[in-house]
Structures are given as structure tokens and as C-alpha cells.
Amino acid sequence: MHRKRQSAQISLALLIASAITLGMLVLTVVLIAQSFRGMEAAKVSAASATAKQLAVSVDDRIHSITAPPSTALAVLSHDSLAGAQTLARRLERLPVLADILQSSNIVSAVYAGYPSGDFVLLRKVRSSGTLQFPDAPEATRYVLQTITRSSGEIPGEWRFYNADMQLIKRIPVPAYTYDPRTRPWFKAAKVSESTELSAPYAFFTTRETGITLSRKASPETGGAGTIFGIDVTVTDLSSQLAELRQTPNTRIAIVNREHQVLADSGNRNHPGPAIAGALNQAGEDIAGSPVNQFTAEGRDWYGMTEPLGALQQEELTIAVAIPADELLAEVWQALARQTVIAGLIALLLLVVGWFLGRQVGRPLEHLTDQVSRLSRFRFDTPIRSDSHIREARQLSVALDDMAKTIRSFQSIATVLNRGQDLNNLLQDILEQIVHILGQERGGIYLFSRQQERLTLAVKQKLELPETIDGLPADSDDNEVIRLLRQRTSGHPVFAILRNRRKRLIGVLAIEMELGANTQLSDDLIVFVDEIAGSAAVAIETRELIESQQALLEGIIRLVANAIDAKSPYTGGHCERVPKLAQMLVDEALVSDDLAFGSFSMTEEQRQEFHLAAWLHDCGKITSPEYVVDKAVKLETIHNRVHEIRTRFEVLWRDAEIHYLNRLLVGDYESAAERERRETRARLQDEFEFIARSNQGGEFMHEADIERIRTIGRQTWLRHFSDRLGLSPDEQQALKDVPAPPLPATEPLLADKPEHLRPWGEHIPPVRRDDPRNRWGFDMALPEYQYNRGELHNLTVAKGTLTDEERFKINEHIVQTICMLDALPLPDRLANVPRLAGTHHERMDGNGYPCGLTAAEMSVPERIMAIADVFEALTAVDRPYKEGKTLTESLTIMDRMVEDGHLDRAAFELFVRSGTYQRYAEAHLRPEQIDPVDESLFMKPG
Template sequence: MERTRQSAQVSLPFLIASAITLGMLVLTVVLIGQSFRGMEAAKVSAASAAARQLAISVDDRIHAITAPPSTALAVLSHDALGDAENLEQRLERLPVLADILASSDIVSAVYAGYPDGDFVLLRKVLSSGTLQFPDAPEGTRYLLQTITHSREGVPGEWRFYNADMKPLEQRSVPGYRYDPRTRPWYSKARGSETTELSAPYLFFTTQETGITLSRRAATATADAGAVYGIDVTVTDLSRQLAELRQTPDTRIAIVNRDQQVLADSGNRQQPGPAISQVLSGNGDIVDGSPVSLFSAEGKDWYGMAESLDALENEGLRIVVAIPSDELLAEVWQALARQTVIAGVIALLLLVIGWFLGRQVGRPLEHLTNQVGRLSRFRFDTPVRSDSHIREARQLSVALDDMARTIRSFQSIATVLNRGQDLNNLLRDILEQIVHIVGQARGGIYLFSRQHQQLTLAVNQNLTLPATIESVSSDDDDSDIIRLLRQQISGNPVFAVLRNRRKRLIGVLTIEMEHGDNTQLSDDLIVFVDEIAGSAAVAIETRELIESQQALLEGIIRLVANAIDAKSPYTGGHCERVPKLAQMLVDEAIQSDSRAFRSFSMTEEQLQEFHLAAWLHDCGKITSPEYVVDKAVKLETIHNRIHEIRTRFEVLHRDVEIEYLSKQLSGEDEALARQEREQAWQDLQDDFAVIARANHGGEFMAEADIAEIRRIGKRTWQRHFDDRLGLTPDEQEALTGIPEAPLPASEQLLADKPEHLRPWGEHLPPVRKDDPRNQWGFDMSLPEYAYNRGELHNLTIARGTLTPEERFKINEHIVQTICMLDALPLPDRLAKVPRLAGTHHERMDGKGYPCGLSAEDMGIPERIMAVADVFEALTAVDRPYKEGKTLTESLTILDRMADEGHIDRPVFELFIRSGVYRRYARQFLKPEQIDEVDERLFMKQD
């Protein structure tokens, strides 16, 4: 039954209360909004004025920094230090430099540079409140740094003095390389007759931020004579800026025209996010003011910038950024107070309006509450009204009858939706339909297309024939009912069950023997037919689900068998692992050991695990066969040892030709023959070395690798063009590589550029930082997709696979997860990709593809890993190894458990339960099944 919902209605008390208070609320909101905008504009204007005043203060401070040192430098330009020709004469003028340093806290160093590259500098050891030279002798006040090229030995020297200019220590500093002639302050002052001021920069030795005032000596010319310099730090500007902040989180910075930070209230070396936004001008201008509004660091800011007059050639600006919430804190407090007052008034008016509305709407409220129970799906509550209004009382009676009818339909809907097993579903459907009609007996027949008959599926207290023969799917309902009436006695009513495509699926019959319904009516027949239609849909859906489940199982086994059939060396792996994993899961569920005491799986979880086990290697369908089946190092689609042997044949023939040429030229025939035999033997020996190396092993010594590389350096002559008859892929690999003229001399073994195959557009998303990586993969990716270099392959230390091929093998688990994740799996199978894709993870987090650890994996994932490893160890169909015995396999698994590769509780359950023996009897060869001492592997308490 379909019920039409009306749109939501407004209650009468609420409507009256709203009408009274609406006008007041609108007026309040408008007034508060206007008040807020006015206060906001005032605060922004005040902030702009404060920024301008701050710029004036900073200008005054910069002038105060540069004026005293400029005066001192003008006096120093007349000192005899400029004419001193050696270090001894310059040392005599140190008191003058010390007086200049002592006269100002901001002067950090005084120095002089000479045309020959000599340099003398006196600086304070304690500058800007920081000890710049922690390794200075105790009591050091000044450091003298000198470079004197006329002195023997190391030209750079450092001398340490106390406050009275008494020497404390002298050091030779070979690494002190400083040429004043290359510095901007020297070159600017050399060509000027006045004091020059540099842009702020980092000082050479102390890395402080400051400026340099420089002036040439009074006796110097533009081409000769000393140049004086004074370093002035501007570090205290940052501290001053911090003191001038309007709010705790205000950002203030001084930047030059290149947007380099010269001073910052937070002592930053680079512009912060807020300062950068002001400099970029990305914000919105506030009401035509120089203030902009922008977002940074997760909140809103007001920003402004003012130019500084000081150092006008540097284009200095002071930049201020103030958090919006701090600048407008007082505004929001005032707004909150106004809002509270308005809210109290609105609440008072709302209460008054509600009281008046209740008085008007009370007669209607009682009926509304009764009907509201139905709207809340409370069909089990009787609907009654004691209203004296006749229409209201009649309405309540009708609604009560409707509620009882709906309760009956709820019962059958629950049965149709929750039924799982088809037989139980049919039984529940029959019981509910019989109850709705008010009868006690009935039955359901299902149609068999194969036998063209109706077969009794469910019977409730009724004597019915087991089958109804001679029923065709093409018969219409009236023919089927006529046939049923001939074979079923009594007073039954029939409903033919058809699916969505109108195909016959069965018949419902109910024996009418109670109440008024014993007399069949058209209305009753139509009702039973319609209610049985929903049952037909439920039956069809359940049959479809069961058939789809069977189809899914078949497809999964088909994929697994296709993977096994793809390679003759891995046949049966995708079938054996699920069976072994299922054995272990069953044992884990039954186990009462501490590790598995709380472990259980529902029927759906078992089905999910079963499918994941069958699909755990479905990604191998993308793995190249010649990589999976690679039995020797030089194998690609074929074993390239034959190509190398052909080159040896060429060299063998070259030796014969050389021998014959020597005979023709009259050389000693015996000696030539001896050289030929020796050369042939060397070729045989070298080829044997390569042939042995072609077979992968557990370990390849460095000496063997060196021998392979030695043999590979031998050359042979190629007389044919190696670019003829190539595939497009081979031709593309040679793009950009110049062709060698013929005859070409080539190495016997080589790693050529054409052996490399880049990833191109097929780069797999396995790196952790790859934006395409939505699965959490964390794998190392080789530089190339393939490297078929002969030396690269022959010098593989272990096994037969290169790192590129090893990744290609490991990538199958990535493809497994990606393929399964792309399937539209229902919620009950949502974990299939994870269960299938974690059997190569390790308990210690060193596995792949996601690097999960034991804490990230449940018992099913750990079981899958043990099953996969044990099957691989005992398999006898691999080209690169022989199947191991039970003891050998369990010993390896025991070591892997100790190393954190597999889970030890699962491994010991594997042994304790005897699963390994049951599996061995089914799948292992008799010679692999040896006597196992299980005590050797049981280490858990």
C-alpha cells in the first residue's frame, strides 16, 4: 500500500509566536549588522593609522642607527691607519678602532682594506647580545682579524684582546680567505669621496644581519689607498618590532624591494604566510582603505604595508598583518552583548505568543497527537479520540483500522526482506499470507521448466498432490488455475506467481474455510493475487542471488585456474592456497588457545575469506610469463645464451682465420697452431663460465662477477646492420642513439641503452607520495620497467631475477588489490581486496605492498600469509627450485616467525592442529613427507 505524504505543516502556537517576534528579530539583526560594520571600519582605520605611525618610528630608528657610525667613519678617514704599510704599524692604531667600538652598542666591527688585498678588522666578541665566538679565551672582549700577504706562512691571523686591549692569544687561521677588494662596500667607497651605505646583508664571519658604512682614507685616491668600513647590526629592530605589536599574534616585518626580510617581529629569516599574502596583494581591499583582508594559516587577517624613507635606494617597506579575530575582539564582545539582549526579548515574546496560540489550537492538538503516531510508524498503538466532534471521532476509527492492516503487511514485508534460505523463505511467506487472509492452511508450488510440472515446495496443514503434471510455461493463469482445481479439492483460492518478466515460477494456494471469506469474491481473489505478487518477486530475487553466487564462484575458480594454466610452473597454486587457508581458519575458530580465544567468523566473513583466498594472486594475470617462469638469468621470451654462444662461435672462427693467415704469411706454423689451440681453449673456458653464471644460485661471489665483467670486455666484429628487421618497440628504444659505422667493434657482453625500457605512461602508483596511490602502497620503484642488459642480468647475485623483474613479480599483489578494488563488490565482500592483498606483508612491517605490521593485520590476513609461504616452499612445479620436505619447510617457517616475517601463533596452530600433515597427504609427493619433530617448533607458552 502506498501512502502519500503531505508537506510539513506549521503548528498554530508556533505560527502566532513567530508572527509576534518576527518583526522585532528582523529589526534587531539589521541594527546589530550596521553596528558591527561601523565598529569594524573604525578598528581597520585605527590599524591603518597605527601602521603609518609605526613606519615613522622605524625611519627614526634607522636614522639613529646610521648617524653615529657615519660621524665616526669621517673622523677615522684621517687616521694614520690608512697609510700603514705593515701589520706592526697597523697594530699601533688598534686603540683608535677600540674607541670607536666602545662608543656605540650597534657598531659590531671596524676595519680597513688595502689595495694589495691586506685586511685588518677589529670586532666585538659579544655582539647583539650573543657571544659570536664561543671558543675565544676567557676574558676576551675584542677579536682582531688580519690578512697580511707580505708575511711568510699563513696570511690569515686572529688575535684575541681583553677590555684593556691586552693580547690574550694569537692564532693562524689558514681557512680565513677574505679579499676586501671583491666586496661591494670596498668598490663603492673606492669610487666615491663621501661615506657610502650598503644594503642590509649577512656579514661574512658572524652571519648577522646589518649594514656597512664605508669611506676611503683622506689620503687615498680613486685608484690607490685604504678603504675603511664600519659594520652596524640591525638585529635590535626585530626586538623593537615585537614590542610594537598591537595584538599578541600581530606580524610585523621590514622587507626590501626584493621582499627579503631585514627584521621580523617573530625573528624569521623568510616572510611568513601572513606577511607573504600582504606582499603579494592577493587580499580584498577594505572600503577603499590601504588595508586588505585575506586568509592565511587557517584564519582571516588584516594587512597593510607602508614605505620607509630611510635607505630610500633600498625600497624598504614595513609590512603589518593583524589577525581578524584579535583586531575585532572588542567588536565581537559588543556584538555578543547586543545579541544576548535581543535574544532575551525575543524569547519573552515567543513565550507570550506560544501561550496565546495554545489557547486557540488546543482542540486540534489532541487529534494531531493521535494521528502523529501513525506518521512515526507506531502502527501497534490504537488510535482513539474522545472528541465531541463527529468527523474527528470517525477519522480516528478509520485510522485505527488502517494501522492494523499495515501491521499485517509489515510482517510479510519483514519475511520477504530478511529471508536467506529459499525453503525457509517460502515457509515464512506462506505462513504470513495465510495469516493475513485469516485462514490456517495453504501451500506453495514451484514450477520446473526442465520437467514442465509444478512441484510442492511448502505445505501447511493441507492435503496436496506432490506434483502437478502437464504444466507449460506458455499457459495463461486461467488455464493453470483450471488444471489445479481438477486435482485439488475443497474451497481453495489460487494465485499464480510470476516474475518481473511474466514468466511462471510457481502457484500459491490457500484453503478458505473460516469467516466470511469462505465465499470467494472477486475482491478477495484480486487481493490474494496482488499480495502474492510481492512473494513472487522475493522468490525470484532469492533465486537470482543464489544463481549469482554460484556464477561468482564459477568465475573466481575460472580466473584462478586461468592463472595457474598460464604458467606450467605454477599450476595448482591458486587452488592449493585457498584449501590450506580454509583448513587453518577452521582450526583457528575451534582453537581455545589465548591467541585465538576471541576469534570467530560469521558465515558472510567465511565466504569473504574464501573468495579472497581464491583471488589472492589474480594480479598475476598481468605478470609476463617469461618473468614468472624465468629459469636462467639471460631468459626473456627465449634464452639469450644462444646469442652469446653465437658470438663465441664468431670469435672461434676469427681465431681459425688468424691461424690460416699466419700460415699464408709464412710464420712459424707450430707456434701459430699452439696459439690457436690456446685461444680456442680460452674461449671454451670463458663460455663455460658464462653458461654456469646463467643458472641462478643462492649466492654469486664478487670474484665470479669480476670474471664475467672481464670476459664481457672482449670485443668482436659486427658486419651487419643491427637496426634491420626490428620491432617498433626495439626501434623506439634506439631513438637518439647514433648508429656505429660497419664493421662495428662490440663487446662480447654489454649493457646497451636499447636494453633499457622506461616506465613511460605505465608508471605504477606504488610510491607513498604518489597522488594516484589511494591504497596506501609503500614500495621502492626501480628506475626502469625492464633492464635486459647482459652484464646486468648475468651478475645477479641471487636467483635469476633482476631488481626490475623482482618488482614486476611483486607488483602482482598491487594489481590484485587494484583489480579487486575496481569491482563493484557488495558490502559483505568489501574486505576481499584487503584479505587478498596482504599475504606478502610481514609482522615486522617490512613486507609489501603497504608495509603493514602485525598490529595492522587480523588473524585471517596472517593465516593467508602462512598458507601462501608454505605452499610455495613445498610446491614442486617451480623452475627455480625443488619442493622441500615437511621438516625443511617448517624449519624455514620457524625462522621466518623468529624474524618477524610471519605470525608465530598462527604458525604454531598450523603445527599443533596437524593441518600441515593433512595438506601434505593431499598435495605433496611421498618423498617430501618425512617425520617431523613438532617439539622443535613450539616456542610459545
């Protein structure tokens, strides 16, 4: 950028010399300012003294909190409770613990921890003015929490007492597994001979803020290793701090060394912005005082801190923040009066200065009009002034240069923000930087950490080596530049490109050969480095975006492959459906069919659909594998037909025993043999029928169902208990079922209460009236989560799944939507849960999970349903069916179209475009690819 040499101009100082009288105004302002600063300093000193006094008051309060409980704990350490080894003996000493609780309002709990892990704690139901146990029985005053490990387990128990220490209620709490031996208060007192005081913390059960005093039991009690503890709340400090405020909005807080709030005048549990500013000494320090001034919550504040002498090991601090407008209210009133006087003087001086100002202002008014265009972001406006005032002319030239520089920075900012492809981004960055510097030649190298090499990415009219090897990744800037100087010719300026972690990512080279910049200066080098820094951030950002996109794609494929790998029968489904769906979407985008005339997708929408297709079955990760892979009706974790075969074996041997018994009592051998033969033949036939019924089919006749029930009514004798060796789940199922006396007569097939698994607290939010259902699900919920009854499963009319298992299979789409909706997806991927979760909807509104109709489903959603159904029909890895041929699959899909299941337009596009054929050639077995008469599936126009 070249400038014309300017002739000497008249100095502006000569014109304003006659305005010296304006110094009177300056003097007035200085005096007012000094007065204000003096009054401000006095107020700040007073505030600092107040903070010191607050620290003394709070120290006294903390000492008053800890002294009485410490005395009570010293007395308790000699109590026989320390040596009590049974719960009964410990209960005898409850009055002692109750007396300690009654002695102080701030003591919330008294307890003893034993070296065996036993624990006894007496707690007030109401502490710190709050009811801590709202579910406690009426009239409860105390809660006794005990853990007794003498039985080898951890039988936790809570007991509720009234004010007279009379037991109201006792309840077992198995989940109460508190171990006092692991707590800091126990460990600290165990190795100490005196009372130990903990840091303030949130109590285990009530979450109140307080401190714990703990002390080892005296040896004379016989309780070696027993530790007594007292919990003391400090929550009332907050209300006391509020009473000590100097102004209505003064903030006072007590914090520990981690800046955790222990008490706050505003009843907060974390440092507010004002307190945080005081603690961090934000803003400016007030000279000569420990006070700092800062801005928070839209207001100016004065902040100060003082250390507390109490609990020195915790390094407690009291922080005070006072609004400046409240502290200086009186100062401002005095300042206003002085300002009125100064204003009158200024008015007189302004009349005099107006005349002089006009002499200076006229040449600048024109310049102001032009500069105002800059304020409206018109940086392409030339800035010129014909004034004879030297300073005005120089100002116009400087502003013009500034406008040109801003225009250049606008251009490079646009390039950095909008660049998508990395190569194009680098080329645009190089062109803009070369233009800003007023040069013509340059280049950008990118660094490879693996190869320790610089590779020329882009260049502009500058001959540079394509690669520069032998550059370690940890080289500093001087080493990089020294190596570049050795390998390149000319005298380019090098700017090292480093990312936010200061790692080398590349080098910018600019040949400085035009204008005044041929002579390098420190300012020019700094300027080039700053521009290069912006370019480095843009390059790193683009690389991060590309790597994040690749990572997201990899994670999604990982989830899909994990779902396919979970079941050997559905391997590849999550991979094949996206491919087929994408093929059909591509056909819809170029189709001239009326149904797809307005259909279009941006690149972001295509990416959104692609991710949704890969994740369309991610909910299957929650589906039990034995349900997904259920090949026969009696299969759970194993095929239960083997149990039934064993019962038939029992009946077989019973027939043999019956035959021998008849011979022993003298019956005719021929008649007994005939009966045995007939019974065994019947058993063989019945088992074969049961075994065949265990195989899933398309339909089961009512007569077959009735025969199964008839066979099941046969009985056998069980001599062994069915309550031994059970899992916790089985024990829970039999909890309310009494065990029959042995030997017990059992039906051959049965639906037993233990076969039922209720939903309990795990009811999925699929019913429309469920308040948790914010997705619009509308599905029928079976009465039970599982029904493993033998008759119930064997009499399934179609397939192998019961209604309960069918719901569990269908629920995978609910889990898909819920899982994807829980992800923090960006706006461009906001429709992924919907696209992934609607492929089981039907055009007639009878699908699931939301019962959407065709009018409520987009083209991509209808295409996803087509892809999912076709892949399922042709898949050869399902346990319940064989992979169908193309004609069979398309015939079934055509029938599904007629039944309102699939979309007619999407199906015909699928057939007409030959998408099914291309997919088959890539993924189906040769025997499945048969000739297809496409005209059979085209509806006449």
C-alpha cells in the same frame, strides 16, 4: 475477521444540519478559487504566447547563422583549391580560407576533404570566446590541420599562423588519423548537388556544439569528388536565450528530437529537471492551453514547448519552464487580500460552528486519542468507540480492522525482507498469507522451466499433489489455473506467482473455508493476487541473490584459474592458497590460545576472506609471463644464451682462420696448431662457465662475477647491420644511438643502451610521495622498467631475476589492490582489497607494498601470509626450485618467523593444529611428506 451486528444509531447528518451557515464559508472559498483560476489562466496564456514568439525569434537567429556561411561555401566550391593535389598548392589558397574565417564570428573552421583521404582545415585558435588550443605558440591566430596520404601513410601535421598568415610553427601529429571520407558531412555532400546542412553535434577537435555546411566542388575546378565544409558554432544561442527570460529563474532550452540540448539559458549541456519536465509534458495539462504544470527541483513550474521551423529535418524544439511562484506572484498578492477578507468572515462563522462542532466532536475525541496511537505505529491497540453516532461507531470498527491488517502486513514484510534460506522463506510466506486471509490451509508450488513441472515446495494442512507435469513455460494464468483445477480437489484460490519479467515462477494455493471469505469476490481475488505478487518478488529476489552469489564465486574462480593457467609453473597456486588459508582460519576460530582469544568472524567476514584468498594474486594477470616463468638469467621471450653461443662459434672460427693465415705466411705449423688448440680449449671452458652462470643459484662469488666481465671484454667482428628487421620497440630503444660503421667490433658480452627500457609515462604509483598513491604503498622503484643487459643479468647474485624483474614480480600485489579497489564492491566485501593485498607484508614492517607492521595487520592477514609462503615452499611446479619436504618447509618458515617475516602465533597454530599435515595429505607428493618433530618449532612458553 467477524464483526458484531450494530444497532441503528443516530445519523451524524441530523446533528450538523444546524451548521448550514458554514456554507457561507464554502461559498467564499469557491469565489476566491475561481478568481485565482481566472488570473492564473491569463498568466498561463501570456506565457504560452511568449513561447510562440521565442520560437519565431530563434528561427530567425538560426537562419541568420546559416545564411552567410552558405553563401561563402557556394563561392568556395568554385575555388582552385578543389583541384590542388599537393600540400604546396593547397597552402597557396590559405588566404581564401582565412578571408572566410574573418568574415564571420560564428565560423570556426573551413576545410576541404579529398577523395584520396587528404584533408586540409584552417581553424581559429579562439572560438566562441574560448581559447581552443592553449598550447599554441604565442601570437597564433589560426591553426592549419593537414593530412596527406600520398606517401602511403597518414602524415598528419599542424601549422600555426599569426593574424597576417605568417607561419609561426609546424609540428607533425602522427596520431591525427582523421579520415574525411567517413564523416557524415562528406557523405551527404558527395551525393548532393546543393549545400548540405548537418544536425548540430560536437566538433571532432574542439568539442564545440555547432553545425556543418558541406558542398561538392564545381566540376570546372578539376577537383572531382572534393568536398568543402564550414563549421558554424551555435553556442552563443545560450546567452541570447538567457536575455529572453520572462522571469529571473525562467529556463529556456533548444533540444533536438533525441532531447539533446543545443542551447540553454542556464548554460547546461543536458536537460535540467525543469526543462525535462516541460519536454516530457510531466504533471497536469492546463485545460485549453498547450501548457502543463509539474514539480521539479522542489518547485512548481509551468512548462510549454514549441517546434522550430529552422532545420526541419532535425525536429528542433524550444522548451520553456517558468517557476509558478514567479509567474503567479501578482496573482498571489491579490489572493492574499481576498483571503484576509474571507478570514474575517470565517472567524465569525467559526464562533457559531464551535458550539455545533462540540456536539459532534465529543464522541470523536476519544476515538482520536486511540487513532493517534496508530500514528505512533502502535498497531496492536484496539480501536473502540461507545458513541451513539452511527458514523463514529462504523469508523472505529473500520480502523480496528485496518490496524489488524497492517499488523499482518508488517509480519509478512518482515518475513519477505529478512528471509535468507529459500525453503524457510516460503514456509514463512505461506503462514503469513494464510493468517492474513483468516484461513488455515494452503501450499506453494515452484515452477521448473526445464522440466515444465510444478513441484510442491511447502504446504500447511492441505493435501496437494507433489508434482504437476505438462505445464509449458509460456502458459497464461487461465491455462495454469485450469490445469490445477483438474489435478487438485477442494476449492482453493490460486494466485499465479510471476517475476518482474512476467515469467512463471510458482503458484500459491489457499483453501477458503472460514469466515465471510468462503464466497469468492473480485475484491478478494485481487487482494490475494496482490499479496502473491509481493511473495513472488521476494522469491525472485532471493533466487537472484543466490544466483548472483554463485556467479560471483564462479567469476572469481575463473579469474584465479586463468592466472594459474597463464603459467605452467604456478598452476593451482590460486586454488590451493584459499583452501589452506580457510583451514587455518577455522583453527584460529576455535583456538583457545591467548593470541586468538578475541578473534571471531561473522558469516559475511568469512565470505569476504574466502573471496580475498581466491583473488590474492589476481594482479599476476598483469605480470609478463616470461618474467614470472624466468628459469635462467638470460631468458626474456627466449633464452639468449643461444646468441652468446653463436658469438663463441664466431670466435672459434676466427681461431681457425688465424691458424690458416699463419700457415699461409710461413709460420711454424706446430706453434700455430698449439695456439689454435689453446684458444679453442679456452673458449670451450669460458662458454661452459657462462652457461653454468646462466643457471640461477643461491649465491655467486665476486670472483665469478669478475670472470664474467673479463670474458665479456673479448671482441668479435660484426659485418651485418643490427638495425634491420627490428620491432618498433627495438627501433625506439635505438632511436638516439648512432649506428657504427661496418664492420663493427663488438664485445662478447655487453650492457647496451638498447637493453634499457625507461618507465616513460607508465610509472606505477608505489612511492609514498606519489600524489596518485592513495593506498599507502611504499616500495623502492628501480631506475628502469627493464634492464636486459647481458652482463647485468648474468651477474645476478641470487636466483635468476634482476632488481627490475623482481620489482615487476612484486608489483603484482600493487596491481591486485588497485584492481580490486576499482571494483564496486558492496560494504560487506569492502575489505577484500586489503585482505588480498597484504600477504607479502612482514611483521617487522620490511614487507611490501605498504610496509605494514604486525600491529597493523589483522589475524586473517597474518594467516594469509602463512598460507602463501607454505604453498610456495611445497609447490613442485616452480621453474627455479624443487618442492620442499614438510620438515624443510617448516624449518624455513621458522627461520622467517625469527627474522620478523611471519607471525609467531599463526605459525605455531599452523604446526600445533596439524593443518600442515592435512594439507600435505591432500596436495603434496608422497616423497615430500616426511616425519616432522613439531617440538622444534614451538617456542617455550
